[in-house]
Amino acid sequence: MKLTESLSFKNIKGRPARSLALTILTAIMAASIVVGTVTVTSLKTGLGALESRLGADIMVVPASAASKKNFENIVLQGSKGYFYMDRTYYDKVAEREGIEKISAQLFLASASAGCCSVPLQIIGYDPETDFTVSPWIRKSTGGELGLLDVVVGNDLSVFVGDTITFYNVRCNVVAKLDKTGTDLDTAVYTNTDTIKRLIESSLELGMNDFRDIDPDKVVSCILIKVADDHPVDEVLNDLNLHVRRTKSFKTKDMISGVSDSLIGVSGIIGILMCAVWLLGLVILFLAFTLSVNERRKEFAVLRIAGASRRKISRTVVSEALIITLGGSIAGTAAGLLIMLPFNGLIEESMGLPFLLPEAWVIIVLCFAAIVVSAAAGAASSAYSAHRVSRLDAGLVLRGDN
Amino acid sequence: MIITGNNVSKEFIRQGKGTNRFVAVKQTQIRIEEGKLTLLTGRSGSGKSTLLNMLAGLLAPTSGTVMYGDDDIYSLDDEKLSAFRMENIGVIPQGQTAVGTLTVIENICLSYMLKGADDRASVYSYARELMARFGIPELENELPSALSGGELRRMAIARAMIRKPGVIFADEPTCDLDDENTELVLKILKNTAENGTSVFVVSHEKDAAQYADFCYSMNAGEISAL
Structure with missing residues (x-):
């Protein structure tokens, strides 16, 4: 039997509250991508379907x-x-x-x-x-x-x-x-x-x-x-x-009203997504920085046990990656659970053409949400990983660094 | 393994108003003999731990070389030096040092967790042997937070010895320990030296001298043989 337990997994398991909080935060970030992008894509798909159904250039109705x-x-x-x-x-x-x-x-x-x-x-x-x-x-x-x-x-x-x-x-x-x-x-x-x-x-x-x-x-x-x-x-x-006694409309202009609303809704969704992400990244960055600061002595112990600077850096990043990957997958699943069963309700509340895109588009969006969220979470730990890899174990253990 | 510090010195730059350099260790010549316990004493801030860290491959000297046999360890890059340290150097640091999320036996086997071992059973078996030798056999699955200061120190010694290194550096290994634990730790280190390992101990402990084969004293960064 080989002794290859992952330190990263052990650290995650050993600090369940912190790990859970960061996982939930990443999940919220990933869910915001899924809900946001699927909503905007659905609105665009709905508008496209509406355009193709109309087929006419001008519509004449009673004044x-x-x-x-x-x-x-x-x-x-x-x-x-x-x-x-x-x-x-x-x-x-x-x-x-x-x-x-x-x-x-x-x-x-x-x-x-x-x-x-x-x-x-x-x-x-x-x-x-x-x-x-x-x-x-x-x-x-x-x-x-x-x-x-x-x-x-x-x-x-x-x-x-x-x-x-x-x-x-x-x-x-x-x-x-x-x-x-x-x-x-x-x-x-x-x-x-x-x-x-x-x-x-x-x-x-x-x-x-x-x-x-x-x-x-x-x-x-x-x-x-x-x-x-x-x-x-x-x-x-x-x-x-x-x-x-009649009024004629250009159908494109009529749709442009819907299209304007769509742009407005997309803009609001974009701003909300940015806010969630900005906040999420700041929290993740602070959480990883604080966590690494708290554990400087532990990393110094790893150094004296023979861990190279790169190994220590990798341990920090892989710990972040495991947490954020788990969170991203959970968040993406949660996003889908919101979008798929409740798309009718969302359509009704928006009052805009809303058509879920094809399955492969949703799969691509979900995959992108997982990759982007996990990568962003891991990237937010990069600064901490770099700092901790530069520490001098001897000085840290004496409390001088 | 014979370790030689050739004219090693260390300067630090203190942060604050202006540049303030100070010399923690002046140019020092020291030799640690195989199978002997070498003791370094001195007042706080005299540069003992800094010298130990330089000799243990944890702190690059400002000048001079640290030779393990014929090899200058600071000519190695970090990957190679870390691998060398893992295989050949055991360090018992000052204070309470453990990875809080790992059990006692995992802490002892830490270097194998970092690199991987082909035979977990034999690694754990030797870890248990060390724990029994140091009087902490029942603590295998405890977390460090459940251990007393003496138990943590013994765990750190076992961690330093798990790879049967050629040299062990112990920085104030008896600090904060009661008389009984102090004697136990010093006996362990002496016994380790007698079994062929080079042991270098930094200590305030007056009684430590009786276990030492060579004694040095350090004062304001300068070393002298006692």
Whole structure:
């Protein structure tokens, strides 16, 4: 049997309170990296998903709708709500110059009463003209939607092949969309014919006030893809000038609001992370310095027992590394335990597109958190290690140094 | 092993207002004979411990050389000098010295923990033999905080002897000990010298002279044979 017990392990075990405190501190530092970076990455992923879903350059809505409190959430993120305008506006918009593609959508908020499986936003689109929803519905279903076919958002607890009831009409779930991290994940997409059927049924049941809503005569919003040879701003100004009682928005500008919020939130997260790290590094530095000062006689004993200066230095750093590595792994695990089960709550509290990145991205972030935290902790002991390696054992043991 | 200090001296710079150099050990010639106990006495601050530390390879002299046989130990780099010290030099330092997180037997086997030993059983067996010889066999698994001053000193002697070094340096090994423990420690050191080890003891103890083969006295950094 070989005698190779690690002095570093012995020292860590021999000072449990100090070791535990430093481990917890490093764990907090690592957890702050995991929570912070996964949150910011999720917000960016959510924004990316939102951008790719919108697909349009300009969105036209009734002028009255633009003043609605949650207007942007309705049109951008699929929050429940509705507004309508006459379809003649669709024709007026279509006549303007610089428009490559145009399509309309109709919003229908389902009731929370027993007629419907769940209260949610139903979005009707025109399969003949649509260029925003169809591509990813085709990607999910492989074709077009038939009558009473619906495609559901990722957060709805129904599966392909299930049925979902709105106003006593059983609709077939033919596809489930990828997650976006917005309320679109609880929205339902269907074609205009199905929307008509749902409105008819709601009127028969005497529910909701859909009697003035004829999908052939009204629309909620008009989506426009601008021709390549026309600047978007030019078309936007033209629409706002010539199509009265409507309000046109550049979708990028609408997203830029979300993007600004994201930058703001990321900034706050960054500042908090910096504060945690600065404080953590100062505490670790002081803790290692004090600990080494307290143990100068012990290190002098190691010197007289034959430890080289490098060996003493390595003992201090490896002790710090063991503690900080343990703390980093624990902190990373804790960070994941916060982020994975509670990401829905975080998404809700932030009110921003929030979509967890792919597993490999999370793994890379966790690995980076472990390496950075452990390395930073160990580096904070480097000064102490250097100082203690310079001590003169004879003088220390006499109390002169 | 014969150790020779050739014109070794040590100067220190005291921190404070201006530069204040003082000579702790003036140029000194000393020889420590194999299998003999060499005693160095003198008043506090006379430079005894500084000389011991220089001879033990723990403090580089300002001038002069320290020869172990034909080898000048301060010509070695720190790695080699440390390895040499581990294998050949046992030091019993002044005061209570132990690694607080290690048990008594681990403290005794410290140099093997630093470098590793092929046969833990035989190292521990010899450590137990030393503990029995020094009257602390029951303390194997105790932490140093549970030991008395005398027990700690005996543990430090066992630690210095665990590798059966060619030379042992003891700095005030009987300081703070009662008469019984003082006699015990001095007998151990004498016995070690009789078994072929060079032993160099720095002590205030008047009775220590009766165990010594050679006696020196130090006064204000200057050494003289008694």
